[in-house]
Amino acid sequence: MSVQFKYAARSDVGIVRSNNQDSAYAGPHLLVLADGMGGPAGGDIASSVAVAHLAPLDDDVPSADDLIDQLRDAVESAHDELMNRSDTDPDLEGLGTTCIAILRSGTKLGMVHIGDSRAYLLREGELKQLTTDHTYVQHLVDTGRISAEDAEHHPMRNMILRALGDTDGEVLLDTSVREAHPADRWLLASDGLFGVVSHETITETLLEIADVGDCADELINLALRAGAPDNVTVIVCDTVETNSLRDGAQPSTVPQIVGAAATDRLARTRASEFSGAAGRAAKLRPSRELDESEEDTAAPRHRGRIIGRTLGALLIAIIVIGSLAAGYSWTRTQFYVAEDDGVVTVFQGIPQRLGPLALSDIHHRTDIAVADLPTYAKERLATPTTRSSLAEAEAIVENFRDLLTPPSSGGTQPAPAPAQSEEPTDSPSSRAAHPEVPWLL
Structure with a gap:
C-alpha cells in the first residue's frame, strides 16, 4: 500500500494580538x-527558527527506522540556535516556542x-x-487536583512547563511512531483554536x-x-491511498508555509537558507509579462482601479469613523495584567495604541512587587495577560500573589509525568533529569 x-x-x-508568533509548514x-513566545521581539523569530530547521527533512526523507532520530x-538544532540568539542578543532574551512535527516515510509516521x-x-x-499538553494545568489534571472541565477555565492554563528556547538543560520531547491509515485526517493546531473552539x-x-x-x-473562521x-x-492533512486516486487527482506536493515563517522574519532565521521544496515554497511569487492585447487595455484598467480604490477608501473612512466609537467602548470591557513601575498592575483596555491614543489606562496597582516573584513569573509579566473581565484579571493577580507564598510542605512541585502515546519509540522518562521551567503564553 502506498499513501500520500x-x-x-x-x-x-487573531483579533487581539498585533503580530503573529505562530508558524507552520505543510x-x-x-x-x-x-507557537512562539517571548513577546513581539522574539516569539515570531522562535517559531520561524523551528520551522527552518525542520523543513529540509521534507526533501531528504529518512528511512522509517530513522524518523525519530x-x-x-x-x-x-533549533533549540541550540534559539539559545545562541538569546545569549547574544539581549532583545531576544526569553524567546522560545512550542513545536509539533510529523514526518512520513512510506506508511510510517514519526x-x-x-x-x-x-x-x-x-x-x-x-x-x-494524541498529544498531552506540557502545561502546569495539565499536570494538575494528571495528578487529580482539578478536573478536565476546571482546566478549561483555569487562569494559569497557559503556563508551559516544556518548550524550545531560552531554558537550560536537555530538550525533553514526547515521541511516537504510528502507521498511516488511508482515510485518516490529521489536525495540528495552536491553542488559538482549541482554546476557544x-x-x-x-x-x-x-x-x-x-x-x-x-x-x-x-x-x-470559527476561532475568529x-x-x-x-x-x-x-x-x-488527509492520508490518501495512492492507488485510489483518479488520473489528474494527485495531491499537490508544493509546500505551504504560513504565519511568521512566511514573512520578512525569514531573513533573520535559517529559513532564508531553505533549499529544494522548502525553498520553492518560500520563494513562490506570481510573475508574468503582459502580451500585446493586454498592453492595449492595461491603461484603462489601471485608471479604473484608481477610481475604484479612491471610492473604496472613502467608504472605508466612513465605516471606520462610524465604528471607532463602538470599538473604543469595547476596549473598556477588556482588562490585562502587566508590570508597571515595578509592581503587578491591572489595566483597563487593551495593550495597544491607535496613533498617539493609548487604548488602555491603569485600573489599579497591586501590592505585589515584581522583584519578589520567581523568574518565570517576571518573564510572564513582560507580555500582558489579557482577560475579558475584571474578575478574570483579578484571578491572574491572585495567582501571582500565591507565588509569593512558599508551599506549606516546604518542597517543590513534582515534575509532570511524561506524556504517553501509542507505539512509543522513546520517552522522556528514559532521558536525563531536567529542571522544567514554567512558561506562560
Whole structure:
C-alpha cells in the first residue's frame, strides 16, 4: 500500500494580538506547527527558527527506522540556535516556542512534540487528541487536583512547563511512531483554536467539510467568531491511498508555509537558507509579462482601479469613523495584567495604541512587587495577560500573589509525568533529569 499527504495550512493573527508568533509548514512528507513566545521581539523569530530547521527533512526523507532520530536532531538544532540568539542578543532574551512535527516515510509516521500545541487524529468518525499538553494545568489534571472541565477555565492554563528556547538543560520531547491509515485526517493546531473552539465543534467541522483547504479556513473562521484572543494556526492533512486516486487527482506536493515563517522574519532565521521544496515554497511569487492585447487595455484598467480604490477608501473612512466609537467602548470591557513601575498592575483596555491614543489606562496597582516573584513569573509579566473581565484579571493577580507564598510542605512541585502515546519509540522518562521551567503564553 502506498499513501500520500493531502494538506492545507492556515494562520491568522487573531483579533487581539498585533503580530503573529505562530508558524507552520505543510509538505508532502512533513507537517510542522510552532507557537512562539517571548513577546513581539522574539516569539515570531522562535517559531520561524523551528520551522527552518525542520523543513529540509521534507526533501531528504529518512528511512522509517530513522524518523525519530532525524526529527530530534532537527529540533535540538533549533533549540541550540534559539539559545545562541538569546545569549547574544539581549532583545531576544526569553524567546522560545512550542513545536509539533510529523514526518512520513512510506506508511510510517514519526511524531515529536513539546509544549501545548496539539495533534489530533480523526479516524472512523472519532476525533482523538494524541498529544498531552506540557502545561502546569495539565499536570494538575494528571495528578487529580482539578478536573478536565476546571482546566478549561483555569487562569494559569497557559503556563508551559516544556518548550524550545531560552531554558537550560536537555530538550525533553514526547515521541511516537504510528502507521498511516488511508482515510485518516490529521489536525495540528495552536491553542488559538482549541482554546476557544470546543472539541465537539472541531470534530463536526472535520467530519463535514471534505476539502482540506475549506476545512482549515472554516476552523480559522470559527476561532475568529469566538473572539480569537490569540494567534490561531491549523494544518489539516488527509492520508490518501495512492492507488485510489483518479488520473489528474494527485495531491499537490508544493509546500505551504504560513504565519511568521512566511514573512520578512525569514531573513533573520535559517529559513532564508531553505533549499529544494522548502525553498520553492518560500520563494513562490506570481510573475508574468503582459502580451500585446493586454498592453492595449492595461491603461484603462489601471485608471479604473484608481477610481475604484479612491471610492473604496472613502467608504472605508466612513465605516471606520462610524465604528471607532463602538470599538473604543469595547476596549473598556477588556482588562490585562502587566508590570508597571515595578509592581503587578491591572489595566483597563487593551495593550495597544491607535496613533498617539493609548487604548488602555491603569485600573489599579497591586501590592505585589515584581522583584519578589520567581523568574518565570517576571518573564510572564513582560507580555500582558489579557482577560475579558475584571474578575478574570483579578484571578491572574491572585495567582501571582500565591507565588509569593512558599508551599506549606516546604518542597517543590513534582515534575509532570511524561506524556504517553501509542507505539512509543522513546520517552522522556528514559532521558536525563531536567529542571522544567514554567512558561506562560
